[in-house]
Amino acid sequence: MRWLLPILAAFALLQPLSAQDRMPPAPYAYTQLEDPVLEEQARELMHTLRCLKCQSQSIADSDAPMAGDMRHQVRSRIAAGESPDEVRSWLISRYGDYVSYEPQVSSTTWPLFAIPIVLLLLAGMVLLRRIGRNTEAGEKGEGA
Structure with a gap:
């Protein structure tokens, strides 16, 4: 019976980690913006940003949930009126210089x-x- 408590504790600790992948994707993760000019700006920016989980793919090419969240952030911020440079600066401040394929x-x-x-x-x-x-x-x- 003593062995049951550590196993239950391990499952309780692992549950939040697996919940991340079960979350539905953010709305703009796989949906393009209605304005083709804004979508083009977003896509160009997404090709210059690195997926932090894949490390060898841009967020435009990656299927990782993290990349989907980053695509959503890029599209949401561009739709809200931010420039691609402002969005890049925000992502770098949030995730560090590694997120950019074009380091400054x-x-x-x-x-x-x-x-x-x-x-x-x-x-x-x-x-x-x-x-x-x-x-x-x-x-x-x-x-x-």
Whole structure:
């Protein structure tokens, strides 16, 4: 009988996690906006936003419930008059820089842009030094 209590507690803890997938999709998750211009703006924006659950698909291409909720937010906010840039900023502030396929340079992302440049410069300097040494050694070997 003692083993029953931990099992019931585990089921009670797992229930909220499984309830997320049973929720009906948000109204604009799979329904387009009536105005074709606004829908085009929403679709263009959705192709530049990453699904946080899938990680390799945009929210426009993903079937994950999280992506459906994000599509709903994009369409709802654009229908309410927000610009795509305002919607993008809101999603980034809510989910972080990772949600965008087009990251902006900020105080938290600048190393992602700077480190590859520094590494390329260091590799170039090492390569130039080695080439310089090889040409010097070749010149000394020919003159002897």
